[in-house]
Ligand SMILES: Nc1ncnc2c1ncn2[C@@H]1O[C@H](COP(=O)(O)OP(=O)(O)OP(=O)(O)O)[C@@H](O)[C@H]1O
């Protein structure tokens with residue numbers, strides 16, 4: 255356990271709304287934490303507090319073990335925040351925009367050029383280097399904002415809906431970038447509504463609803479807590495197999511035929527149960543050509559959490 259972000263009983267009140275209502279959770283170093291929840295759940299407000307842009311009404315926040323209230327300035331330099339509606343300076347050239355941010359964050363003049371090139375390459379905008387920011391498409395502006403967020407090498411990244419407005423290929427590139435950032439040892443918190451895609455890179459998640467964190471933790475732990483395993487089983491034969499798949503194996507909760515003799519089986523138990531089930535199928539005389547344990551999806555977890563109205 256090595257939390258890099260710790261939030262304890264956080265409240266944020268606006269005039270007549272409590273946007274964050276007693277949130278406690280932590281994010282461990284090196285994780286990609288997916289923040290999900292319906293419109294108005296409080297995700298942006300929470301990220302803005304962590305980015306030191308929003309004063310909390312109550313509660314404690316520590317980043318790298320340092321209380322935010324005491325040392326906002328040094329902490330700010332460890333954090334890269336990408337807002338949901340990024341401000342961009344339309345009349346600057348792309349490289350000038352990045353250079354401006356690099357200078358603002360004290361990146362030494364002699365390394366600035368190389369840094370700009372590195373980040374423009376990362377987000378595939380090198381060929382737009384000399385273009386005006388105002389001439390970029392929405393998705394390109396979004397990618398430029400990500401480059402800006404990375405320009406001073408912050409170890410913690412807070413990304414508020416970075417995938418919105420990106421085409422499928424650009425989203426795939428973004429997710430590859432996130433995995434690279436994790437590989438580089440950074441910690442990422444990302445909010446998104448594209449749940450089905452977050453599965454590909456998130457290692458932890460938090461579900462917010464009406465200002466509360468309904469559930470939060472590492473995906474591996476959430477999976478274990480649920481005590482369920484899902485496995486894809488493909489058999490040679492087609493007919494009359496469901497009986498045998500269920501029969502005499504009490505751990506089986508459900509068997510669903512997906513396609514082409516391929517079944518999704520839900521079992522309650524652990525890895526030992528999975529191994530026993532594998533053996534059971536063979537003992538029942540079924541010819542197994544695939545047996546693949548599946549991750550519980552973020553969507554499954556969300557549904558199990560009881561959060562509602564999630565897009
Ligand atoms: N500056 C503000 N002044 C007043 N109310 C605000 C302000 N910012 C947010 N709120 C309110 O706080 C609540 C949470 O808003 P927030 O933007 O954090 O939600 P969100 O989860 O990011 O939603 P979305 O998915 O739409 O981005 C909403 O009811 C919103 O109207």
Ligand SMILES: [Mg+2]
Pocket residue numbers: 297298299338414
């Ligand atoms: Mg938001």
